[in-house]
Amino acid sequence: MVSERRAGRAPASLALLALVPPLLLAAPSCRAETDDVALKAAYIYNIAQFTVWPAVAVARPFHVCVGSAHALWESLRKLQGKMVGERRWAVVEPAPGIACDVAVLPAGAHRPQDDNSGTLTIVDEPLAGYAGAVALIEEDQHLRFDIDTKEAARAGLRFSSRLLRLARNVR
Template identity: 75%
Template structure:
């Protein structure tokens, strides 16, 4: 319970980042958001203790920052940052703006879209607003994937649908 409180506090601090955040590397901050959001996601019971695969293309702007999270704990699991490939079970998929909705339903895959433009915005959308990084949550998309979010996370989101 104490670690959940500390993680919620850390996420709240990221959400309330000061305008001076421009000095902070944008990719590092986004990677921290993704990590904290993963901690407040209720994953399917069948996930067990296998690694929490964060799938992101090596050419994506967040690749290097997400790689820094490799091996960090999310509950009983450890983060593994991998490139998406056939046969790879992705728990978190980081997509670029304008991405097409992944075909998998009920598989427990959390889709995070970085700066969505129009169209699909995933279960989580990372959005820059007034020099702050915010996030939106689509609970229907999460439910479609078989996921739920902590009420603490929902309270921190800019928009919840």
């Protein structure tokens, strides 16, 4: 009777074992995607730390504007409450009347119209055209970033020399 039970289980166990290799192959890609968005969020946070903002005494939180459908939404929200200077990081959806300190834009986004807005525009994987003051680039399985100092100056921002040294390209 025991041998019958074991014999009955063997095919089911083998069927489960047959599923393991495909799951193991899929797991690294899911994990890599999660790691990529977490790494991008960390880059955005650190770039904000090394940005010189206009001298404005603001009591509101440090607003990071990103659409909730954007792949970085959840990873950026995990940084909620961290300090950027004297202000707390808060992720919000862009909306009229919301002042953004950082605007995280998807590839293909258009240049914001506001000059001297004090908003740091970061474009995630720009395809062509507008790349923001900072462009996040995946290159050779590494995350890199480009900086456009003219675009930053247009918004009234400057970058620390330490950040500029780390950039892949500075214009």
